[in-house]
Amino acid sequence: MTHRNRRSVAKRGLFYVALVLAALYAVWPVSIMIEEGYAIDLSPIWAGGGVRFVGGVPFYSGGVNPTPVHYLDALNFGHFPRLVANSTVIAVMSVAIALLIGVPAGYALARLRMRGKRFLLSLLLALRTVSPFVVILPLFLLFVHNGLWDTYQGMSLAYLVIILSVVVWMLRGFFTDVSLEVYEAAELCGASDRQIFWRIALPVVLPGITVTAVFAFALIWNEFLMASILTGPAVQTASVGIWAGLSASSFKVVEWHDLNAVGTLAFVPAIVLYLLIKRYLAKGFSLAMAR
Numbered sequence: 001m002t003h004r005n006r007r008s009v010a011k012r013g014l015f016y017v018a019l020v021l022a023a024l025y026a027v028w029p030v031s032i033m034i035e036e037g038y039a040i041d042l043s044p045i046w047a048g049g050g051v052r053f054v055g056g057v058p059f060y061s062g063g064v065n066p067t068p069v070h071y072l073d074a075l076n077f078g079h080f081p082r083l084v085a086n087s088t089v090i091a092v093m094s095v096a097i098a099l100l101i102g103v104p105a106g107y108a109l110a111r112l113r114m115r116g117k118r119f120l121l122s123l124l125l126a127l128r129t130v131s132p133f134v135v136i137l138p139l140f141l142l143f144v145h146n147g148l149w150d151t152y153q154g155m156s157l158a159y160l161v162i163i164l165s166v167v168v169w170m171l172r173g174f175f176t177d178v179s180l181e182v183y184e185a186a187e188l189c190g191a192s193d194r195q196i197f198w199r200i201a202l203p204v205v206l207p208g209i210t211v212t213a214v215f216a217f218a219l220i221w222n223e224f225l226m227a228s229i230l231t232g233p234a235v236q237t238a239s240v241g242i243w244a245g246l247s248a249s250s251f252k253v254v255e256w257h258d259l260n261a262v263g264t265l266a267f268v269p270a271i272v273l274y275l276l277i278k279r280y281l282a283k284g285f286s287l288a289m290a291r
Helices: 003-037 069-076 079-111 117-128 132-146 152-158 160-177 180-188 193-221 225-230 238-243 256-265 268-276 278-289
Strands: 051-054 057-060
Touching: 003 256, 069 079, 069 256, 079 117, 079 152, 079 160, 079 193, 079 238, 079 256, 079 268, 117 160, 132 152, 132 160, 132 225, 152 160, 152 225, 160 193, 180 193, 193 268, 225 238, 238 256, 268 278
Parallel strands: none
Antiparallel strands: 051 057
């Protein structure tokens, strides 16, 4: 083996080692949650915490003895399925509203000539930098006075503060990535702007719309601040319910195995959604990189 080949093998080996370390860093918190949910004790491996001395003799109190009882308790516990249902309904409603506004807005900002387009784009980008702490109190007062507090409609509208600017910017990018020749060919065939939008641009950008919807769904699914203040017992979300200890009351002793089990189960809807539409996700990312 030549010196150049050795260097190539060494670089490739370092790359794979770095890739494995990055993957372990990413999945480590999730793996700990899964292990704790199954009540697996790995402390002897990492810190020796499962080894005790009884009468001078080392006694191993830990072990890999997984049990699904905590996951079954979470699924049988009526409060948790309702939390997941609330989070799903709110996220779907908010993403649907954001797409109804964002799809035509993104197309208009990408295709049409209008005054103040740069200012509008800058304003949307600036809105993304606004902290939720700035708007949470006005939203709370507005919702209380208009009967939107602790409702699906109220939370769906509140989450537009988080996702609408992101949706518009992402969709504008996807519509811009469509080749200009495609639009020009449709115009030469006599198609109107409405026909170009519905028959040309929308089918081409559909994978990008899917990517945008999934990204917005993920932003909402993990949100905590707004959900903790703008919801009550009726539409409480999974993130707030898990933090509260899965109890409909205001106090519950923290059970770490139960907490990690329900935290793991809270990932399931997002993972299922990703698996169902992963083909469209791949097309959407390819569309974004094709330009």
